[in-house]
Amino acid sequence: MSPVSHLPARALAPRRHDEILRRLGAQGSVSVAELAGFFEVSRETIRRDLKLLSDQGRLGIVHGGAARFEPSEPAMSLRSQENAGGKAAIGRAAAGLVRDGMVVFLDSGTTTLAIAHAITDLRDLTICTASLKIALHLCHVPGMRVHMLGGEVDPSEEAASGIDTLDAMARFRVDIAFLGGGALSPDGEVTDFTRAGAEQRGRMIGLAGKAYFVLDRSKFGKLTPLRIPNFERAAGVIVDADPEPALVEALSQKGPELIVAA
Amino acid sequence: MSPVSHLPARALAPRRHDEILRRLGAQGSVSVAELAGFFEVSRETIRRDLKLLSDQGRLGIVHGGAARFEPSEPAMSLRSQENAGGKAAIGRAAAGLVRDGMVVFLDSGTTTLAIAHAITDLRDLTICTASLKIALHLCHVPGMRVHMLGGEVDPSEEAASGIDTLDAMARFRVDIAFLGGGALSPDGEVTDFTRAGAEQRGRMIGLAGKAYFVLDRSKFGKLTPLRIPNFERAAGVIVDADPEPALVEALSQKGPELIVAA
DNA sequence: GTTCGCTGCCACATATTGCAACATCAGTGC
DNA sequence: GCACTGATGTTGCAATATGTGGCAGCGAAC
Numbered sequence: 059m060s061p062v063s064h065l066p067a068r069a070l071a072p073r074r075h076d077e078i079l080r081r082l083g084a085q086g087s088v089s090v091a092e093l094a095g096f097f098e099v100s101r102e103t104i105r106r107d108l109k110l111l112s113d114q115g116r117l118g119i120v121h122g123g124a125a126r127f128e129p130s131e132p133a134m135s136l137r138s139q140e141n142a143g144g145k146a147a148i149g150r151a152a153a154g155l156v157r158d159g160m161v162v163f164l165d166s167g168t169t170t171l172a173i174a175h176a177i178t179d180l181r182d183l184t185i186c187t188a189s190l191k192i193a194l195h196l197c198h199v200p201g202m203r204v205h206m207l208g209g210e211v212d213p214s215e216e217a218a219s220g221i222d223t224l225d226a227m228a229r230f231r232v233d234i235a236f237l238g239g240g241a242l243s244p245d246g247e248v249t250d251f252t253r254a255g256a257e258q259r260g261r262m263i264g265l266a267g268k269a270y271f272v273l274d275r276s277k278f279g280k281l282t283p284l285r286i287p288n289f290e291r292a293a294g295v296i297v298d299a300d301p302e303p304a305l306v307e308a309l310s311q312k313g314p315e316l317i318v319a320a
Numbered sequence: 321m322s323p324v325s326h327l328p329a330r331a332l333a334p335r336r337h338d339e340i341l342r343r344l345g346a347q348g349s350v351s352v353a354e355l356a357g358f359f360e361v362s363r364e365t366i367r368r369d370l371k372l373l374s375d376q377g378r379l380g381i382v383h384g385g386a387a388r389f390e391p392s393e394p395a396m397s398l399r400s401q402e403n404a405g406g407k408a409a410i411g412r413a414a415a416g417l418v419r420d421g422m423v424v425f426l427d428s429g430t431t432t433l434a435i436a437h438a439i440t441d442l443r444d445l446t447i448c449t450a451s452l453k454i455a456l457h458l459c460h461v462p463g464m465r466v467h468m469l470g471g472e473v474d475p476s477e478e479a480a481s482g483i484d485t486l487d488a489m490a491r492f493r494v495d496i497a498f499l500g501g502g503a504l505s506p507d508g509e510v511t512d513f514t515r516a517g518a519e520q521r522g523r524m525i526g527l528a529g530k531a532y533f534v535l536d537r538s539k540f541g542k543l544t545p546l547r548i549p550n551f552e553r554a555a556g557v558i559v560d561a562d563p564e565p566a567l568v569e570a571l572s573q574k575g576p577e578l579i580v581a582a
Numbered sequence: 583g584t585t586c587g588c589t590g591c592c593a594c595a596t597a598t599t600g601c602a603a604c605a606t607c608a609g610t611g612c
Numbered sequence: 613g614c615a616c617t618g619a620t621g622t623t624g625c626a627a628t629a630t631g632t633g634g635c636a637g638c639g640a641a642c
Contacts, residue, residue: 071588083444084421084444085335085443085444085463086334086335086338086444086462086463087332087334087335087338088332089332090630090631091629091630099589099590100589100590100591101630101631102589102590102591102631102632103588103589103590105630105631105632106588106589119631120332120333120334121333121596121597121598121629121630121631122330122332122333122597122598122629122630122631123332123334125332125334190452190455190456190459190468191456193452193473194452194453194456194478197452197473197474197475197478198475203472204472204473205470205471205472205473205484206452206468206470206471206472206473206480207470208467208468208469208470208471208480208484208485208488209467209468209470210465210466210467210468211455211459211465211466211467211468212459213459213460216456216459218468218470222467222470222488223470226470226484330599330629333598352620352621353619353620361599361600362599362600362601363600363620363621364599364600364601364621364622365598365599365600367620367621367622368598368599383606383607383608383619383620383621384608384619384620
């Protein structure tokens, strides 16, 4: 029977959505049965709610309920192992572009961490980064000033991100920036996993005197969903192996110089 | 009819995964039998969960259970410190003051790092810290949001400090703050080494609902040059041993409660 | 009255789980 | 080193919970 007659007014859809999102924030996950009981509606209704919120990208649906959305990228500890040699070569090549006294921005990521290890010979650098590990490493190197950008910490990157980070970034005058990326697409463009990441990197291209992307060979020809704004204004792309000729050609059309690290 | 289920609510898969990872973070390893008992599911289910998480590279499977890869061992990093036992006791006492859902500020320092290790059992905390190591540790605990405060990194503290940090701090509504200090002076006051540190801590006393200082016994009776503004408005001082009676008396005159951790 | 959106019910598809039988592993005593 | 033993890991299968799509009832808006 329909639960109309003497029951208190049934919760409106937006009210359910608010409550669902509130619970998600509080508990990390919600179950369909639990919510159906709470709102006194059928499971189908809850599922439709979840489907809707999922389409908006506000949560991820799992069997039996929903969970906070987390873009799944392999854990940091795993990625740092992959292609360590290539990353080190990129690190050395990148370090060669840096001069004493510069203000250097280092993005989060395992390749940029390799750069952090490669620039310890330089003097009087000001480092600007959102990566916890990079900050932790470089702050112990004499003659370096490290500025940590604040923000909400993304566990998969071990770095701050979000509005506060963008905000903090804008305060610096950066001589040279090294940026990571999710992939080097076949048409010669660097793309990213998340909207926020793409935005942050695109912003930095504009802020830095010179901006280089660093991508190891495992990122070649992959596809991730988001284009990086301003990409054509980057100074270069540093890689650790020759990409496909078509990719090289496409990249040279766009503008950024291709640097292959030995 | 109300579509409420009368079945025993079974834990959602993501909830199990969160709990498993949380325990891994806290204890370093988990056993299949233990988890099966806790969730009231069969061992096979737990094994399937572990297999899944292992495929994602978030843990390693061993005979009888699972262990984590990264040796960010709480035990190791803390044991290497002086008076590790005392700090751990303070950590537990501090964790006892925190409730699920709170916004917690953790100052930099080894004693507050011990608190970070002790609060991994709690749920849905928002952590606000300037310490790189605290952020790095807690960002991997499921159900915690970590906000890193930006600023220039002080190598001796491995934490951000300075004007940007003060600025970022002021944006948060903090329920409970745990602050370090340079010394517990004989007249029952917490003092600090630097002007900036004293200022930052004094500011946080005003911002937080409750502010506790944490000081292990090695800080008793020492003298450092700077008084902490607002000290008398702090909620308490947590220590790991009974101080001199005179010091206890002086402290009780000022206001903050003295908590001696066992 | 009609249309439209939301909801609940139903039948059927799919996913997850527990059980049971069997294979392996880590100790233990000899 | 070897056999024994209890605990742990694996696999196939059946039971059950959950997901999906169609359809109809009910109000609200027009």
